Amino acid sequence: MRFAQISLVALVIPVMAGASFDPLQHSGPASPYFDAPSQDGIPFDTPAGCVVDQAAYILRHGSRYPEPGSFAGWQALFAKFQNTSYTATGPLAFIPSWVPPIDDIPHEPLFLSSTGALEAFGLGVDLRKRYKFTKGGENITIWSAAQQRVLDTSTFFARGYLSQGNYLTTPSSNRATIISLPDSVNYTFANSLTPSSGCPLYETGDTSATANTFRATYQTGIANRLNKFLHGLTLDATDIGPMQDLCGFQAEVDGDTRFCDVFEDSEWLDYEYAHDLNYYYGSGPGNPFSATVGFPWVKAVSDLFALGPEKTTPGGNITPPALIMGFTHDNNLPPVISALGLWNTSRMHGVYPLSHTTPNPQRQFRASYLVAFRGYVALERLACGAPAAPTATHVAGAAPTAGPTKSFVRVRVDRAPVAIPGCTSGPGSTCPLAQFTSYIDTTRATASGDFVQRCGLQNVSNATSTATFLTVAPPDIQEFLVGLN
Numbered sequence: 001m002r003f004a005q006i007s008l009v010a011l012v013i014p015v016m017a018g019a020s021f022d023p024l025q026h027s028g029p030a031s032p033y034f035d036a037p038s039q040d041g042i043p044f045d046t047p048a049g050c051v052v053d054q055a056a057y058i059l060r061h062g063s064r065y066p067e068p069g070s071f072a073g074w075q076a077l078f079a080k081f082q083n084t085s086y087t088a089t090g091p092l093a094f095i096p097s098w099v100p101p102i103d104d105i106p107h108e109p110l111f112l113s114s115t116g117a118l119e120a121f122g123l124g125v126d127l128r129k130r131y132k133f134t135k136g137g138e139n140i141t142i143w144s145a146a147q148q149r150v151l152d153t154s155t156f157f158a159r160g161y162l163s164q165g166n167y168l169t170t171p172s173s174n175r176a177t178i179i180s181l182p183d184s185v186n187y188t189f190a191n192s193l194t195p196s197s198g199c200p201l202y203e204t205g206d207t208s209a210t211a212n213t214f215r216a217t218y219q220t221g222i223a224n225r226l227n228k229f230l231h232g233l234t235l236d237a238t239d240i241g242p243m244q245d246l247c248g249f250q251a252e253v254d255g256d257t258r259f260c261d262v263f264e265d266s267e268w269l270d271y272e273y274a275h276d277l278n279y280y281y282g283s284g285p286g287n288p289f290s291a292t293v294g295f296p297w298v299k300a301v302s303d304l305f306a307l308g309p310e311k312t313t314p315g316g317n318i319t320p321p322a323l324i325m326g327f328t329h330d331n332n333l334p335p336v337i338s339a340l341g342l343w344n345t346s347r348m349h350g351v352y353p354l355s356h357t358t359p360n361p362q363r364q365f366r367a368s369y370l371v372a373f374r375g376y377v378a379l380e381r382l383a384c385g386a387p388a389a390p391t392a393t394h395v396a397g398a399a400p401t402a403g404p405t406k407s408f409v410r411v412r413v414d415r416a417p418v419a420i421p422g423c424t425s426g427p428g429s430t431c432p433l434a435q436f437t438s439y440i441d442t443t444r445a446t447a448s449g450d451f452v453q454r455c456g457l458q459n460v461s462n463a464t465s466t467a468t469f470l471t472v473a474p475p476d477i478q479e480f481l482v483g484l485n
Helices: 006-014 068-083 114-131 148-162 210-215 219-229 237-254 265-282 290-307 334-340 433-448
Strands: 052-058 142-145 176-181 322-326 374-385 406-413 416-418 477-483
Touching: 052 114, 052 290, 068 148, 114 148, 114 237, 148 176, 176 265, 210 265, 219 237, 237 265, 265 334, 290 322, 290 334, 290 374, 290 433, 334 374, 334 433, 374 416, 406 433
Parallel strands: 052 322, 142 176, 142 322
Antiparallel strands: 052 374, 176 477, 374 406, 406 416
């Protein structure tokens, strides 16, 4: 058994080849954030001679307490453990004394945990150092869906990104402007960080129930194996899901990882694959409306990359910063993957669409790599010139000069660079900006379709197919400052 605290170091260390098996990196949406392993053989570092001059992130909120429905499952499990006389041995010896990690029931379910706050703050520190976009004392504008856990994530990100240690004496310094957009409503259509809620036909494409069918193939077997460690108490298939969920959730809430040790590696891989099926067929490439709802954000960012950093479109009243941050929910990330055309094709036959019954280890689409708490999809615009010479000469009083550069685009998913299909001719397998823009405007626009048309909104007078919120303030916008004192 183990009882371990999640540390900041543990949250930021990337997965290394040959590392011991860690259930927290195979727990899908219950995983605390970790860097996804290298994809497509592309190094993590920015290519030599390149500098990121613009970046756009869309990310899930940080680690949270369970949703009320999940918590009800934990309470039922706790009642089962407490209302029976039994003996537990081996990996289950702890369950007679186990209690759910919730001590403020009216508040905690659904809200951000302290680990989630740490994840968000740590990302702010990381991106401030990584990109060096924002000088001390400057502000940053951030976009966020309006659920409290999402707003809290954006707030803690801002604290990490802007902090300079001067807030006790000058609390008005470095306040982030957060633009709060309506969350999961059907009247903002494509102009939203939660656009699937504005597409009436989206749910008709959701076939994520295949995940439950797959769970039925392994959960009873796990229960039968664990029952060998119990005398007087019998687990059944319905107990296994909550117990596996508790590995990730309890690790991030209070550091207790004992449920992680209950299950074997193969059982974690089945658990992970059930989540892969849920997201692939629910909100990812397996849903025919996924690319449709993900495309507006991708198109908006592509247009801003074509303009260059800190520029806006004609008619805009917001100038996005060089670092464009959008905070949302887990189900809004797979549509961006779909819109970009990622993780749905393979040189190896039979990887996609994902099998309903047999996990293919060659698949790149994994919920753990995408929708872990604080998971993200990021696009970076790179200015690339000649790599720096091994020696340099400086003339006193002369301003430094830079040679000509060309612009390229790369995608990162939970930090791992991911190749854009058919567009890897740039440094570090990046995509030339002009080719990326054409890829989005033609190939991906055709594949994704028009939001209004595809979602059946032709007769809705105010329906829109574009995401303009990055440059045009919506009429019902909520905008506020985050004080960092």
